[in-house]
Amino acid sequence: MASTIRVRAIANGDTTEVQALIQHPMDSGFVKDAQGAVIPAHFIQQLSFEHNGKRVFLADWGPAVAKDPYVKFAFKGAAKGDELKISWVDNKGASDSTTAKIQ
C-alpha cells in the first residue's frame, strides 16, 4: 500500500529542512455528516521523526490540526544520504511509518 506519508528532507550544510505531508482525515468530532450524525473524532495524535535512532522532532496533535496535515521544521547534524524515519499514530490506534533519504 502506498504510504500515507510524503516527506522531503533536504540537507543544506549542517541544517536539514524537513517537510512532511500526511494523508489523514483529521476528523474533529464536531462535524456532522449529511444525515446529521456526528462524525466521530479521528485524528493523528503523535508524529515522530528520528535520525540515527535519535528523535529530532515530535508532534502532539489535537483534532484542530487541518486535514491532510502538513508540518515543516529543520534540524542539525544530518548529512545527505542519511535516513530519516517518520511514524505516526492516531486516536484509533492506527499507525504508519516510512523512511526517507535526506537529499
Place this chain on the structure above:
Amino acid sequence: MNFSIEKFSATRRLVLQGTGAVALFGLGGLAAPPARAAANDKYPEEAFKLKTDKDAIQALYGRTAEASDKVKLDAPEIAENGAVVPISVTTTLENVTSISFLVTGNPNALAASYAIPEGTVPGVANRLKMQQTSNVIAIVDAGGKLYSATKEVKVTVGGCGG
C-alpha cells in the same frame, strides 16, 4: 511495530524519570508520576481536552507565559477558509524545548504541541483549523520559561462546524 518502539521509549523515559525522582527524594514513598506531559514523550491527552487557552497552557507546562517579541508568529490577517489556516512560528530564543499552538476560539484551545530536542531548529510551520475569528497563541518553552506571541486571525468560513 513503530508504535511499540514509541511506547517502549516513552515507558523507558518514565522509568528513568521515576528513578530520578527516587534518587532525589531518597527511597521514601513512591516515585511521583512525571508532573508535566510537555516534559516527556507521552501524549498530553488531558491538555487537548481543555476548553480555554489558560487551562491548556497550565496543564501542559504548569506555568504561565509572558509575551515576548522574540517569538515571531506568522499567521494570515484573514483566513478565507478556517479549515486550513497556515500558521508558523520562529524564535531567536535559545534552549527551546517545546513549541505549542493554541486557538482561543476553538472548542478546545490547544491545537498542536511540538517537542524540540537539542539540535533541532526552534521553528515550526503547520496548518490548523479555526472555528471562528479569534486569537492564535504560540507558546515557546525556552530554558524553562514560557514566552508567547498572539495574533488575531479573522475567519470568514469556520473550519470546525462543517
